[in-house]
Amino acid sequence: MKRNRDQLLTSNLLRGNSTLLVLSILRDAPTAGFEIATEIQRRSNQLIDFKQGTLYPLLHEMERKGLIESDWHLPKQGRPHRVYRPTEQGLQELEHGLRAWADFATAMTLVTGVKPEEQGA
Amino acid sequence: MNPMPLGPNPLIEDYLDRLSAPLVGVVPAQDRLRLRAEAGAHLERQVERALLTGGDENEAIRQAIEAYGPAAIVAREYIETWYANGVQGPLYDRFGRANLTAFSRFAVAHVLFGLLLQFRVFLPSEAAYSLPISPADTRRFLPAPFPVPEDPTFGLLSTAYLLLAPIVAGWLTGLAVPVGASRSAAHAMLPIVAFSFCAGSLVLPMTEGIAFAFVQVVYWLPAGMLAAHLGRAHARLRALEGR
Numbered sequence: 001m002k003r004n005r006d007q008l009l010t011s012n013l014l015r016g017n018s019t020l021l022v023l024s025i026l027r028d029a030p031t032a033g034f035e036i037a038t039e040i041q042r043r044s045n046q047l048i049d050f051k052q053g054t055l056y057p058l059l060h061e062m063e064r065k066g067l068i069e070s071d072w073h074l075p076k077q078g079r080p081h082r083v084y085r086p087t088e089q090g091l092q093e094l095e096h097g098l099r100a101w102a103d104f105a106t107a108m109t110l111v112t113g114v115k116p117e118e119q120g121a
Numbered sequence: 122m123n124p125m126p127l128g129p130n131p132l133i134e135d136y137l138d139r140l141s142a143p144l145v146g147v148v149p150a151q152d153r154l155r156l157r158a159e160a161g162a163h164l165e166r167q168v169e170r171a172l173l174t175g176g177d178e179n180e181a182i183r184q185a186i187e188a189y190g191p192a193a194i195v196a197r198e199y200i201e202t203w204y205a206n207g208v209q210g211p212l213y214d215r216f217g218r219a220n221l222t223a224f225s226r227f228a229v230a231h232v233l234f235g236l237l238l239q240f241r242v243f244l245p246s247e248a249a250y251s252l253p254i255s256p257a258d259t260r261r262f263l264p265a266p267f268p269v270p271e272d273p274t275f276g277l278l279s280t281a282y283l284l285l286a287p288i289v290a291g292w293l294t295g296l297a298v299p300v301g302a303s304r305s306a307a308h309a310m311l312p313i314v315a316f317s318f319c320a321g322s323l324v325l326p327m328t329e330g331i332a333f334a335f336v337q338v339v340y341w342l343p344a345g346m347l348a349a350h351l352g353r354a355h356a357r358l359r360a361l362e363g364r
Contacts (some may be wrong), residue, residue, distance in 0.1 A: 033159055034166045051190025052167075053140075056159055057202035060152070081162035082155075 018058055019067065020101065021048070023086055023094040026068060030085035033059060059084060067093055132182045133164050139192035143357075148203050156199060164189060200300050219301060223294040223309035227345060230286040231313050231337075237279050238329070283336060291345035295352020302349040310342045 025036050025043075036059075037052040062068045067090035070082045086094065109115055137157050144153045164185045171181035189195065204218065294309070295302040314337045321330025 032162070032166075034163045037163075051195065052163065052188050053160060053190040053195035054198050056156055056163075056195075057199040060156070060199075061202050079162040079165055080158065081166070082159055 017097075017101065019062060020094065020097045022055075022058065022062065022084075023067065023090055023097070026084055026086045027091065027094060030083045032073070032081045032083050034081070036084070062090070066090075130165075130168075130182060132179065132186070133161060133168075136164070136186050136189075136192055137161055140196050143193065143196040144200065145357075148200065152203065160189065160195075197300070204300055219298040219305040220308045222297050223302070223305035223349070224312070226290040226293045226297075227287070227306065227309045227313055227341075230290040231317070234279070234282055234286060234333075237282055284340075287341040287345035288348045291348025291350075292352040292355075294345070295349040295354070296356045298349070298353065299356070302353040303346040306345045306349040307342065310337065310345060314338055314342070 021040050022036060025031055025039050031039070033055055034052075037050075037055050040048055040050075059068065059070075063070060063084075066087055068084050068086050070084045072080050073083045074080045137160055140160055141153055141157050144156070148156075164182070167185035167188065168178070168181045171184060172178060291303075291306050294306050298305050314334055317330065317334035317337055321328075321332070321334045323330070
């Protein structure tokens with residue numbers, strides 16, 4: 001059962017909402033790809049499980065679209081890593097997307113009669 | 122304290138090599154190096170975190186790589202994302218860049234063959250013919266080719282073109298489309314074949330048009346797809362060899 005839920009989260013739902021997930025993490029603070037991946041998994045109680053490497057094509061695509069921007073961070077030890085932060089356009093996209101998502105979740109709850117926390121328990 | 126050993130770890134570097142290899146010749150070097158640097162930093166930080174809680178370094182690296190994903194899958198995802206967003210525009214958005222690229226090659230091949238046939242039909246081999254009306258008007262009254270002496274060069278040329286055109290178009294598609302080249306060739310051929318069938322039906326009872334459509338289905342389509350696949354493989358091999 002858990003396997004089926006994982007597959008659902010990683011395939012259908014995640015695919016359409018991955019931009020929102022990333023922007024939600026970046027809204028709080030500029031973050032590197034590693035922290036974005038681990039934070040998504042942590043906040044979702046590991047329900048959202050994905051190969052972390054697939055995050056970078058998404059980040060690069062979002063940057064090309066002007067939703068986020070990034071700079072190299074050069075630590076004293078270890079490899080340099082890139083830190084991402086949302087642009088004004090990205091924040092607007094997040095606001096719009098979250099509103100749409102809330103409407104969709106409300107509609108699903110009304111139609112199915114199942115609240116997310118009940119289904120997740 | 123940094124628990125990572127100084128210098129690059131060979132296991133991670135090997136993974137990064139396998140991640141970068143499929144991108145050569147497809148993604149510009151600047152983007153490729155950036156992805157490699159980010160992947161390396163990601164893996165090292167993952168390993169650092171695992172080592173802070175104790176454990177074997179090689180096992181930590183193995184787990185970090187597993188969590189990151191198979192190199193081939195991550196690379197393919199990157200190529201598809203990069204290529205899909207390479208050029209913006211309403212046509213590309215609607216039909217896909219790869220499909221339009223393939224279509225342009227096969228459509229040119231199709232149109233050139235049409236022109237070749239027109240040339241064969243309407244150009245007299247001797248200069249004794251003068252046309253009082255336009256070729257299009259002439260064709261309405263004389264749907265069959267002019268009774269000019271058959272020049273074997275034309276027959277040879279059109280047959281050779283018929284055989285070589287899908288191979289060349291497919292090969293050029295394969296060189297230009299880094300992902301799913303043969304699939305794009307098939308997508309491009311479908312409307313062209315449909316057009317050929319429609320055009321062939323319009324000129325019935327002349328059967329050349331319908332015959333050409335059949336040739337496109339049974340030969341152009343598979344030959345074009347195969348050539349696109351081989352062209353793609355060739356482009357990738359050439360890029361890897363750094364030629």
